[in-house]
Amino acid sequence: MNAPIRILLVEDRFLLRLALRTTMELRAELRIVAETDRGAEALDLCRRHQPDVAVVDLGLAGMSGLEVLEAVRREWPSIRLIALSDGEESGQARRALGRGAEACLPADAGAEELVSAVLSAGEGRRG
Numbered sequence: 001m002n003a004p005i006r007i008l009l010v011e012d013r014f015l016l017r018l019a020l021r022t023t024m025e026l027r028a029e030l031r032i033v034a035e036t037d038r039g040a041e042a043l044d045l046c047r048r049h050q051p052d053v054a055v056v057d058l059g060l061a062g063m064s065g066l067e068v069l070e071a072v073r074r075e076w077p078s079i080r081l082i083a084l085s086d087g088e089e090s091g092q093a094r095r096a097l098g099r100g101a102e103a104c105l106p107a108d109a110g111a112e113e114l115v116s117a118v119l120s121a122g123e124g125r126r127g
Helices: 014-025 039-049 065-075 092-098 111-122
Strands: 005-010 030-036 053-057 080-085 103-106
Touching (some): 005 039, 014 111, 039 053, 053 065, 053 111, 065 080, 065 092, 092 103, 103 111
Parallel strands (some): 005 030, 005 053, 053 080, 080 103
16 A cells, blocks of 8 residues: 555645545545645745645635745755645636646635545645
């Protein structure tokens, strides 16, 4: 059996972060290694935990999700990125993909869609 995909959750809405964590913890092949509600802390957690995949909310207060994507891509290019968008702005997904996200999903995406995106991104983690 392969080692689980190590995930960092970066989401400032507590209930959504809880739902994301719960969804992913149900899968043996996924493991949450850290979570935060702040972009700047996400960078420190990347440094400390070296996740395979980071799931990043684009609507973070303070350091934006787009800034987090750029910084993670620059400092840790092997970390795969999945962006979560509120879908309120049509260009948000395009900008996230342009800043290194493997995928951009609506924040209200179904559990299986999110798990599938994380598994897909995680496949390239050691490549």
